[in-house]
Amino acid sequence: MADDKKLVTAITDMEVDFPQWYTDVVKKAELADYSSVKGCMIIEPYGFALWENIQKQLDERFKETGVENVYMPMFIPESLLQKEKDHVEGFAPEVAWVTQGGDNKLQERLVVRPTSETLFCDHYHNVIHSYRDLPKLYNQWCSVVRWEKTTRPFLRTTEFLWQEGHTAHATAEESYEKTIQMLNVYADFCENVLAIPVIKGEKTEKERFAGAKNTYTIESLMHDGKALQSGTSHNFDDLFSKPFEIQYTDKDNKLQYVHQTSWGLSTRIIGAIIMVHGDNSGLVLPPRIAPIQVMVIPIAMQKEGVVEKAQELTDRLKKVVRVKNDLTDKNPGWKFSEYEMKGVPLRIEIGPKDIEKNQCVLVRRDTGEKTFVSLDNIEESVTKLLDDIQNNLYNKALENRKNKTYTAKNMDEFTKILDEHPGFIKAMWCGDQACEDKIKELTSATSRCIPFEQEEISDTCVCCGKKAKHMVIWGRAY
């Protein structure tokens, strides 16, 4: 049959053409497909299973901090969007407008939400009255729309899935603390579940969220040396509660404005998983997030007892890991490539000789290493190996980031680094936006963040040579 002969089509080497490598992996690992709708992607079952695992584990972490899920309308009336000046200026140029409902032209145009601060503020204005109504710790999982000109699956699409948390607090201290707490939740999730090391820091004013007092970010580094903003947490202080008039009566019966935060992480993070861990054979998934952690592949299936043994092994492992088997009549070589492409962390091969010896073969996706292990305590061997793979992926990513993090004391060094071996650049900054603009113009690198962990690279701004205020992490970014 024709399909039996189908070979797993090779993907472009990342060293040859990184963007093409990325697109090949997305398409051939069946994560996402293009749709007939400009700039919008279809998230296929394997990609969506990845997102479901992200949702589940992140949602649990949110709920542990007291967050509750809600659902707000997907439309925002134009007048509501306009209440906070900076916010509307930031988002209006990139929104989709609904102008007609059924056969009738709408009296007021509606925006398809690009983010929902205005809706949450409107609701908080209605439901917050007393200090007893605080804090409000709301989150929603939904899709948002931003009209993008150039798009790439997961990294930049007109519609994307995300979660957006929106909280309201009595004091400025509390909203600041919540902003940092949620940034830490993101960082912990990325490092411990996705095996992606991140740098935590504050965005410069130029890169701040439209309407926020402070924006904090976690930044990660891809294989090609480009940065990816992996999650952001914003402290609004009272900048939204004033225009939206969200006030409460405090214990002394005085009227006070609430202090707010918002924080989001999107399907973009799937792009980071691909570009941090992937290799020239395809996707490499950290076990804690992999939809399939172990794939059992029978060898010499036609031999008596092999299929049964493979099934028995799968059933045993189901109790401890996410395991599947492939009992189709495709040849083992095809199957090996297919599940390598799909990034399954661990492959188990089992054939007649193995059965005779009461063993099976474990093959790691991250290193390719093969080990023969006894079937007696296979559950233990598999779970231990998955832990090793998880740790190894994190360490490899951290090592890669270290190797691609440089320091620059002047613009010559700065541009030379980006020309020769792109990565994160640590360099001092005077705090003046003119220097930030100039660096971007000269190198197309942007300030990724002012990291919490500051170092003293030199005394002077890398750009203008004046007295430096902060060390900034710079890089070209997705």
Add this chain to the structure above:
Amino acid sequence: MADDKKLVTAITDMEVDFPQWYTDVVKKAELADYSSVKGCMIIEPYGFALWENIQKQLDERFKETGVENVYMPMFIPESLLQKEKDHVEGFAPEVAWVTQGGDNKLQERLVVRPTSETLFCDHYHNVIHSYRDLPKLYNQWCSVVRWEKTTRPFLRTTEFLWQEGHTAHATAEESYEKTIQMLNVYADFCENVLAIPVIKGEKTEKERFAGAKNTYTIESLMHDGKALQSGTSHNFDDLFSKPFEIQYTDKDNKLQYVHQTSWGLSTRIIGAIIMVHGDNSGLVLPPRIAPIQVMVIPIAMQKEGVVEKAQELTDRLKKVVRVKNDLTDKNPGWKFSEYEMKGVPLRIEIGPKDIEKNQCVLVRRDTGEKTFVSLDNIEESVTKLLDDIQNNLYNKALENRKNKTYTAKNMDEFTKILDEHPGFIKAMWCGDQACEDKIKELTSATSRCIPFEQEEISDTCVCCGKKAKHMVIWGRAY
């Protein structure tokens, strides 16, 4: 403090004004709130927790049948919507149109999805080639928009949340079987989890989904005798695959059209939960779906050891049920009313005398019955009682439906029933749409379904007196 004195505001009696009772419950149990967006609601934390429980349990059932989740774009290009004639005629009058993206007028208008058959068909056209690509068993959880003129929370809103399954099969038999299988999944879920008895049947041609060959439905009966369509499953046969050219090569290398289904259940079902189980004290939730199954309320909290014992009891129960306690300084009477209003299935009271006797008081939400039970085996007592409550709610709802199901042999009987005591009416029908139209005109009742379990009420059509073809369930509906 002012808030301490707040009494739980009484809700309207359902016998006095059923629609007002419904609105009161939705608002006061904090399930949903109105938004500034016409016809769109805000689903509040308690309402959304209910939806999350529905999602979780339904999704597990879908996955057991092999269904995989995906995500399609929320926009449909106008040209794509128009590919299937009946479908566009059915939906075009009630959709929201996006005509502008950012600052630019769109070359082709986009519809905000009212349902996603066209998007799934477009994708299936691209990815289905061989019999080996079949079946495709996809589902998505998302929101959809239908421009409604009059709206009510959960029952009819411009935007609502749902799941929509879309499958493609090799043969007509398979698509028919899948349609019925998913209808059965819905029926089983409604009866065993939501404690809502349903009638399974087929929709008449008039009530069929736009573009479907057959539509099947589960119909439930509310407290006020009105019907609510609780889930539908459509068999498209090849009616969509022909205009969308979704073809595959079969084993004999012949080109064949696929056969498709779709099926959906929405946040409407929360309206059914309210109107099937609720009473004049508010919401009554079946334990299997309740966000909080047990609420622990300490009595005489100021007495030494009471708060500690209530907390200890809560911690013990956490291992077996979804339990919370209320240790705020509001008085017990306020708390009793509050959690009755919220439909918490079981309340536990514990005070100094109980502690002395090593007991606590269990109070059922469904019957109000109080029992004193030993703390020694409280886990067992609570789980057993929750099962009893679940069963009792189902039996009560079934009893109520039986009491409100009538038979009519002619239009005099038919109208008399609806005037005096609305409910389901079993009556024979000739199969002619003219009679269906006439019945609706005369009584505002519609055909709910042609139930799978047919009975022989008489030989002749209840409307025209000609030879009857089917027994139909009729009723006024939400």
